Amino acid sequence: MNSLTDRDHQVIWHPYTQHKNKLPPIPVVKGQDALLWDDQGNAYIDAISSWWVSIHGHGNPYIAQKIYEQALKLEHVIFTGFTHEPAVLLAERLLPLLPGAFSRVFYSDNGSTAVEVAIKMAVQYWKNDGHTSRKKILAFHNSYHGDTFGSMSVSERSVFTAAFQDYLFEPLFIETPNAENIGHLQDILRRQGQEIACFIYEPLLQGAGGMCMYEAAALDQLLEAAKEQGILCIADEVMTGFGRTGKLFAGDYLQHKADIICLSKGLTGGTMAMGATAATEKIFNAFLSDDRRKTLFHGHSFTANPLACTAALASLDLLLEKDCDRRLRRINEQHSAFATQLKQYPIVRNVRILGTVIAFEINVGDDGYINPAGLDLTQRALEKGVYLRPLGNTVYIMPPYCITEKEMDQVYTFLVQYIEGNTAAR
C-alpha cells in the first residue's frame, strides 16, 4: 500500500493550495487539546486552532460524548416541516448570549453560507417592504466574508477574488473607521444612506484580510450613522465569535448592535461544520405574509443538523465555564508580555493584540497574501513542533483556549528564534 501522502497526491484537491511543486501534506492521525500528531509520532502545537475553529482544542471528550449520544438518537432530519430538540435548544440558549436584540436563528453549513443568508435576508427585507431604492451594500476595504459568490462580492478585491471579478456584484467599499476619517465616512452615509440596503462588517478584527484591528469607538460612531439612515447592520462574527476577542462576542465591545449576526467557526467548538445567522424580530416580520413570494427561499440539505446543533450546545457549556474565561485572560496576558519582547526587533512591525489574537508584520518582501515569507515560516515552525500559517508576511497566533502556558512559550520561543535568524541574515 502506498503512503497516505502518495494516495492523497492521486485523488485530492486541497483548499488554498497550489498543487504544482507543493510540499506533501502531513498525515494527521490524532488530535488532543492543543496538539496534533502525525503518522510518524511527531507532535505539533496547533497555534491557529485549525483555521480558527478549534476553540476548545482537539479530541474534546465532552463534545465527543454528546455527539455520540445524539448520533444514536437522531443523526439528521429534514428541517422544513420538522423540528428537533437540539435545534430549538441551541437557538434558545444562543439568542440571549448574542450582542443585540436577536430573536430568530437560521441554520446553515459554514461561515460563507451564514453570510449568504444574512445578505439575502437584508436584501429581501427591503424588497418585501416595497423599498426599491435601497440597492447598495456597504462593506469595508480589506474585508473577508467567505468564498461563495455573494460572500466574495462583499469581500475586498484581492488575489482570492481576481479570477471571478466579472461575476461579482459591486458593493460600496469604505475604509475601516478611525478618529481621523470618521467624519468623512459619516458624510458618505448621510449622502448615500437612503440607497444602502445593508452594511456588513467584521467587528474590531478583520481576519483573512491580514488580522487588521480597529477601534470600537470609531465603529460605534459609524454604526450610529448607519442606523440613523435605516441601514441594516450585519455583524460577521464568524471568526470573532465565541470568546476569540476576549469577550463572548466582539459586539460586546460596542454600544450599537447589529440587526443580523453571522456565526460559524467556533460555534461547534470546531467539531462539526455549521453556520448560523440570527436576525431581529423586525427582519423576521418583514417575511410574514399571505403572499408566498415573500418567503425566504433559502435552505441547505444539512440545515440544523442535529449532530452539529448538539456539538454547538456542548461547546457552549465549555465556553461558559468560569475556567474558560480565566484561560482567555491568561492567553491575553501572555500575548502582552510577548508583544513587549517583540518590539525590540526592527524587522517586526505593528504588533497588535485583541483577546486571544496577537498579530504583527515581519519586514521581508512586500506586504500581502502572496508574500512567500509565510510559507518559509510555516516550514521552519513545523520542524520545531509548532503549526503556524501566516497570511503573507502577517504572522499571527490564534490558539485553542486550552493551550497550556508552556505550549504558548514554545510558540513564542520559535518565533523569536525565527525573527533573530532573519535579522542575522540581513
Ligand SMILES: *Cc1c(COP(=O)(O)O)cnc(C)c1O
Ligand atoms: C472564515 C470566515 C468566513 C467564511 O467561513 P467559512 O466557514 O470558511 O465559509 C466568513 N467570515 C469571516 C469573518 C471568516 O473569518
